[in-house]
Amino acid sequence: MDMVLRAVAIYLILMVVFKIAGRRALLQMTSFDLILLLIISEATQQALLGDDFSVTGAMLTIVTLIVVDMLFGLIKKYLPGADDFLDNTPVILVENGYLFQDKMKKADISCDDILLTARVDHGLTRLAEIKFAILERNGHISIIPDSR
Structure with a gap:
């Protein structure tokens, strides 16, 4: 026991x-x-x-x-x-290139973390190219590129 x-x-x-x-x-x-x-x-x-x-x-x-x-x-x-x-729940960190600083600070995620994931996964180099960046439950960041 x-x-x-x-x-x-x-x-x-x-x-x-x-x-x-x-x-x-x-x-x-x-x-x-x-x-x-x-x-x-x-x-x-x-x-x-x-x-x-x-x-x-x-x-x-x-x-x-x-x-x-x-x-x-x-x-x-x-x-x-x-x-x-x-x-936890997924958290939107970026929407249409705009950073949600308060959410990023709370999750301890930097802009560099988001841009690194965007570069590696999608070849994106600027925030303006990101429609959504979402911190998933498992700690990974999902990037949805802007289709413009």
């Missing part, structure tokens, strides 16, 4: 941490982010398993994490507003 409680606690803590970190953390990984992710995974592994390094303990932990994830999926499906709270 201890392993199940550990798994649920770690799942919830990581969910809160990544919620606080925001979608910006998911946008692009730097070498520092990769190192941090490796350290977090090692610390999480130790916290999940404790002194039990058995295959049974690992399987119980994995099953618990999957069940908790499935429960959150059901909560998001059947509880109105839970999806927006847990995963």
